[in-house]
Amino acid sequence: MSYGQVTLPVESIPVSQEVDVVVIGGGASGIAAAISAANNGAVTLLVEQRGYMGGMGTVSLVPAFCPFTDKEKPIIRGIGMELMERMKHACNADYRKEYEHTLDWVPIDPEVLKRVYDDAATESGVALLYHTFVYDVLLSEDKKSIEGIIVVNKTGRSFIRCRYVIDATGDADIAAMAGVPFQKGDEQGELQPGSMCYLLANVDRSKFHRFLEETGDTGQLHKTVERAITDGALPEGRKSISGLAWVNDYLVGVNFGHVFGIDGTKAEDLTRGAIEGRRLAERQLQFFRAYVPGFEKAHLVASGEQVGIRETRRIQGDYVLTGDDFMEARSFPDDIARNAYYIDIHLANSKGNMTFTHLPPGQSHGVPYRVLLPVGIDNLWVPGRAASSDRAVQGSLRVMPNCFAMGQASGTAAALALRTSAKSRDVSVPQLQQLLLEQHAWLGEDFTVPAADEA
Ligand SMILES: Cc1cc2nc3c(=O)[nH]c(=O)nc-3n(C[C@H](O)[C@H](O)[C@H](O)COP(=O)(O)OP(=O)(O)OC[C@H]3O[C@@H](n4cnc5c(N)ncnc54)[C@H](O)[C@@H]3O)c2cc1C
8 A cells, every 4th residue: 555655855964974985784795895895995884774793693593604615625715714713712612612623504603793793893993883774875976876875873864975885785775775776586576485593592402412313303303393294383384494503502593494475675574574483483482392302491592683584686787697607617707706505495485395406515606706796886896695696596695604705805896996996897806806815715726816908
């Protein structure tokens, strides 16, 4: 239903800051972008609507980092790896002992991660502005660049003037405000479901493992979940748990089940997702207590502040990475990262099927610089979940290690652009690749930086 329109009065608002690079969003892509921009000399501000960074990993309690390896060697290195190692180091001795050498599916301790991100960003000289929502942009007269962003927070509304913008909102909010074309979901607009993740305390890990050994059930509890669905104790839908991430022997992060029909760019849908997600978490808690030894006294300590969102907008970039590129493990002359995570598309309704497509161990494909460059705007990068890809590859590219890598490339490129007042797409790719390598990113075993005139 529409209630019509109102016209707001034209108003002047204060300019609250002037910076070189503004990063919007403090998820995996945003923190890596901000740190790399600042480390490479740009005066950088990160604006985040919550009171902390971490994005899905803290806001929505996504319980673990997806693999940093291709099952043979680490392929996501650089800032992402450094942040994950720093989180491990900041956890307690038991955690460190257990996960010291783990690079795949490292559990997230959300409170530790928030603090680690605060420290890492501020040490690099990134200015942080939390509790602030970006609701519009001001375009240049020719509409080809963003002159600044318009924010709202407790202080009021203000304008932040900047030279370059990194849209790390995960939803391409800023790109959409700037008029960049995008796609959402499949041809019918169907989106992957959201999930309400949560943390359960007071659980007994050894008892749980004994139960798995005795019953032969999998760690994802396939048999037990199916039994509970047949009994009516759980709703129809996914017949296993996506993931249990043990922070310690008595605290576990849970990613289980789906909330369908949520468009994460609509506040009404997010509201329904929050309510339905919490209801589902409560039902799952009762399931755990009744069906899973070791969870009899489980206590729900926290659920996501927002339902976890897997998919919204994908921008139209200078290149659209495709499922074919993934399957053929293609490399590109302008690669800024590599990806080996499997294509993981979740069912869009309770009767649908999940799709998984793996590359063989040791293989990965390149992620070209052009997927970060939204068409039509010359001073904007979009790393992370909303980077330019088809729907199949988004099901793989969206995970946090890849977001770190794309973020690092965006921030480094913005700092490079600043040095010569260049447009985003005029940045020297060999120079960018060289800097990324010097700053510990990984671009492939046989990768060598091409001579400048080859790029
Ligand atoms: C249920 C679920 C399970 C998943 N499981 C895993 C997993 O096991 N491992 C893994 O690695 N990945 C997993 N993923 C994927 C991964 O968590 C996300 O795709 C990834 O976090 C995306 O990172 P991002 O930086 O692009 O965006 P986000 O993490 O979404 O961060 C975006 C940030 O921008 C802020 N923001 C947004 N709009 C604005 C605005 N207009 N103004 C100000 N701030 C704004 C948000 O508050 C947020 O902090 C999962 C995702 C979901 C939903």
